[in-house]
Amino acid sequence: MAITLDIARDNPNAPTVTGIAASASPQDEKPTLIGLTREELAEAMAEIGVPEKQRRMRASQLWHWLYVRGVSDFALMTNIAKDLRAKLDEAFTIARPEIVSEQISVDGTRKWLFRFPARGAGRPVEVETVYIPEEGRGTLCISSQVGCTLTCTFCHTGTQKLVRNLTAEEILSQILIARDRLGDFPDASTPQGAIVPSEGRLVSNIVMMGMGEPLYNFDNVKKALLIASDGEGLSLSKRRITLSTSGVVPEIVRAGEEIGCMLAISLHAVRDDLRDVLVPINKKWPIKDLLNACRAYPGLSNAKRITFEYVMLKGVNDSNQDALDLVRLLKGIPAKINLIPFNPWPGSEYECSDWERIEEFADIVNRAGYASPIRTPRGRDIFAACGQLKSASERMRKKDREAAAGAGA
Known part of the structure; x- marks a missing residue:
């Protein structure tokens, strides 16, 4: 019998899950303070009449409460005067978005479906975020867009049309809610308590590998990741952000120069004709141009290697010759090659390579001097594995449309 591993700590401040059928909460039209830089926080203080000499100090206090303590209620900011807390609450919000659903895999992987409020004339949108617990670390897989434009043929997310970019606030909120739900923030009711839980962080690494192409939402991703890596806030090392x-x-x-995080490349093929099919963006920027950009990535070294992701597709890209060509292509680039067993999803035309084939492929790459770990599929039972993310509600709406069409016929 399968047993679910749930490592979350008790957290009285964690938001509740509303359930997949719940309607969106009433829209709060107040601007949010989540995702603002310190300078922007100081400007927000000016808007509510905070004297100029106090603005920098108040911005630092807010930064601490938002990103060290993880509070989502101004009332909990106990070192800020009550009248100022009231002004903040009247003018701004720091509320979390709605958690529509939370699923926990038999292997401990968690997947959340978050609903973000409408922006402008648009509608509320939903994205998925995944947490993967591992020995000695916990990795949060974050989305940067609602849907995707890239239509990679092996990826489930690519079958969902792009709706819009996520804001810096929405990207950061995925980290904040994950830490809420896992009990990874200190208890806000005990302000003298430990800043980091005594057992260590459960969210120690983040990867921009969820829904969407991060570099098509550069400014918001940059802003969110610089806040996430700020040493006086969430304080995630840039070496733990990919x-x-x-x-x-x-x-x-530009990402290396302005963000400075680790880089991963979704490669998946060693020939342009095949990559044109698997990763259609290759038609615009072929493999040669891509690898030249990788060689120019700032800070590249054996201590800061690029990870190349390579999904193993049976009879498509998994031959010994493919492995030899991969080694040849990456010559001179400090690199690690992640071999990803294909994770099936409904309607996919691909199959996962046989395990023996994956191991032989890995052996060839290893003998050439490259680390080539085979990624253990995680969260397959809740469609949380690599390439499987797609808004659950979008799938449900599609089923509803198909059912209605069938009834009409």
């Missing part, structure tokens, strides 16, 4: 791109070549070097 941005994965399918190959938006003009933005790769």
Whole structure:
């Protein structure tokens, strides 16, 4: 019998799950303070009449409460005067978005479906975020867009049309809610308590590998990741933040210069004709251009290697010759190659390579001097594995449309 592993700590401040059928909560039209820089927080203080000499100090206090303590209620900010807390609450919000559903896999992987409020004339949108507990670390897989434009043929997310980019607030909120739900923030009711839980962080690593192409939402991703890596806030090391791109070549070097995080490349093929099919962005920026951008990535070294992701597709890209060509292509690039067993999803035309084939492929790459770990599929039972993310509600709406069409016929 399968047993669910749930490692979350008790957290009285964690938001509740509303359930998949719940309607969106009433829209709060107040601007949010989540996702603002310190300078923008100081400007927000000016808007509510905080004297100029106090604005920087108040911004620092807010930063601490938002990103160290993780509070989502101004009333809990006990070192801020009550009248100022009241002004903040009247003018701004720091509320979390709605958690529509939370699923926990038999292997401990968690997947959340978050609903974000409407922006402008648009509608509320939903994205999925995944938490993967591992020995000695916990990795949060974050989305950067609602849907995706890239239509990679092996990826379930690519079958969902792009709705819009996520804001810096919405990207950061995925981290904040994950830490809420896992009990990874200190109890806000005990302000003298430990800043980091005594057992260590449950969210120690983040990867921009969820829904969407991060480099097509560069400014919001940059802003969110710089806040996440700020040493006086969420304080995630840039070496524990990985941005994965399918190959938006003009933005790769810029990401290294302006964000400074680790880089992962969704490669998946060693020939342009095949990559044109698997990762269609290759038609715009072919493999040669992509690898030249990788060689120019700032800070690249054996201590800061690029991760190349390679999904193993049976009879498509998994031959010994493919492995030899992969080694040849990456020559001179400090790299690690993640071999990803294909995770099936409804309607996919691909199959996962046989395990023996994956191991032989890995052996060839290893003998050439590259680390080539085979990624253990996680969360397959809740469609949380690599390439499987797609808004659950979008799938449900599609089923409803198909059912209605059938009834009409």
